[in-house]
Amino acid sequence: MSVIFLDNAATTPLEPRVKEEMIRMMENFGNPSSTHLNGRSAKVEVELVRKRIAKTIGALPGEIFFTSGGTEADNMALFCSVRDLDVKRIITTPIEHHAVVHPVEFMSERGEIEAAYLKVNEYGDIDLEELELLLKEGPKTLVSLMFANNEIGNFNPVKDISDLCQQYDALFHSDTVQAMGHLPINVIDTKYDFLTCSAHKIHGPKGVGFVYVRSNLKIKPLIQGGAQERNMRAGTENTIGICGLGKAFELAIDGMAEDQRKVEELKKYIIKEVQLIVPEVKFFGRSGELDKSLYTVLNIAFPKLNNEMLTFALDIKGINVSGGSACNSGSSHGSHVIRALGSWTANYQPVRVSMSKFNTKACADRFLNAVREIYNTQVEC
Numbered sequence: 001m002s003v004i005f006l007d008n009a010a011t012t013p014l015e016p017r018v019k020e021e022m023i024r025m026m027e028n029f030g031n032p033s034s035t036h037l038n039g040r041s042a043k044v045e046v047e048l049v050r051k052r053i054a055k056t057i058g059a060l061p062g063e064i065f066f067t068s069g070g071t072e073a074d075n076m077a078l079f080c081s082v083r084d085l086d087v088k089r090i091i092t093t094p095i096e097h098h099a100v101v102h103p104v105e106f107m108s109e110r111g112e113i114e115a116a117y118l119k120v121n122e123y124g125d126i127d128l129e130e131l132e133l134l135l136k137e138g139p140k141t142l143v144s145l146m147f148a149n150n151e152i153g154n155f156n157p158v159k160d161i162s163d164l165c166q167q168y169d170a171l172f173h174s175d176t177v178q179a180m181g182h183l184p185i186n187v188i189d190t191k192y193d194f195l196t197c198s199a200h201k202i203h204g205p206k207g208v209g210f211v212y213v214r215s216n217l218k219i220k221p222l223i224q225g226g227a228q229e230r231n232m233r234a235g236t237e238n239t240i241g242i243c244g245l246g247k248a249f250e251l252a253i254d255g256m257a258e259d260q261r262k263v264e265e266l267k268k269y270i271i272k273e274v275q276l277i278v279p280e281v282k283f284f285g286r287s288g289e290l291d292k293s294l295y296t297v298l299n300i301a302f303p304k305l306n307n308e309m310l311t312f313a314l315d316i317k318g319i320n321v322s323g324g325s326a327c328n329s330g331s332s333h334g335s336h337v338i339r340a341l342g343s344w345t346a347n348y349q350p351v352r353v354s355m356s357k358f359n360t361k362a363c364a365d366r367f368l369n370a371v372r373e374i375y376n377t378q379v380e381c
């Protein structure tokens with residue numbers, strides 16, 4: 001039985017051209033910190049990737065720092081702004097990724113910051129008026145609100161958030177891990193102080209990403225050691241990973257319009273068909289609304305089955321989807337994002353279908369047929 005992979009918000013398959021680029025770089029074993037020719041040639045490769053990424057998002061090369069992925073990038077933005085930039089309060093929501101939620105909880109429990117959580121409604125929307133009210137008073141603040149949610153796909157109004165942050169002199173960190181490479185993101189049109197990216201969400205390798213840090217922000221390294229990354233992130237660079245990230249980023253940007261068109265069609269198709277098979281389905285957050293959510297993410301709220309094991313039943317049929325985010329898959333607590341949408345969610349099972357350019361209509365049909373079979377053989381609660 002072939003396996004259908006519809007869990008691309010958890011991770012994406014490596015693009016063959018990214019793999020080729022990484023294999024090419026494996027031949028170049030230089031340490032970018034070495035000053036001899038062997039080291040310099042590795043350094044050139046790393047700097048080329050930095051320059052290309054910076055140019056694409058309207059940043060300066062010196063504002064891009066390579067990290068071990070999205071989690072480290074988010075941690076760097078949060079911990080460094082508290083330690084080095086006098087931030088005393090972080091405003092966020094309960095539906096951020098754990099890479100944001102947990103550092104904020106950690107610092108708040110230690111008394112280092114005040115954590116303020118914006119309310120989200122049953123669709124996962126924030127209220128800008130509530131944000132403005134909070135920003136009007138209070139200590140030096142970092143606002144940490146993601147560009148697009150990894151579980152329900154919702155967009156936050158990042159331009160409006162950024163404008164408010166400027167008006168009230170707050171810093172703005174946006175976790176752009178699910179959006180970078182899928183949608184145009186530019187630090188000139190919207191003023192961000194920190195942005196984050198993870199290569200494995202855009203058909204690149206795992207364990208590599210970057211953080212954008214606006215050049216006027218003087219932070220110190222989170223990871224201490226050598227002077228790599230202009231003294232901002234110690235540790236010998238993951239040169240193969242960085243070149244893989246560079247290629248994945250370039251391919252994502254070049255193919256963005258076409259990939260969006262293709263994946264959006266698939267999402268529209270699943271939305272329409274799944275409602276014919278199980279008319280009681282709903283969609284979590286804004287994921288059922290094309291203009292309000294990531295085209296890659298559809299989180300379907302299925303009425304609960306007797307055995308409550310829908311994702312397991314799908315897995316048996318060779319369909320890889322997620323019941324929460326990948327980071328929650330080993331947890332018995334369910335998804336913190338779905339829970340935050342209100343008590344009504346307890347009667348539904350989330351099935352997050354997340355798509356990539358490698359999915360076809362045949363993949364969608366395999367998923368839909370599996371749902372049909374499961375629902376036809378089960379008696380609902």
Ligand SMILES: Cc1ncc(COP(=O)(O)O)c(C=O)c1O
Nearest residue numbers: 069070071097099150177178198
């Ligand atoms: C929104 C968001 N932020 C951060 C991360 C963490 O990225 P990484 O897996 O590269 O550490 C993820 C990964 O699932 C994510 O979806």
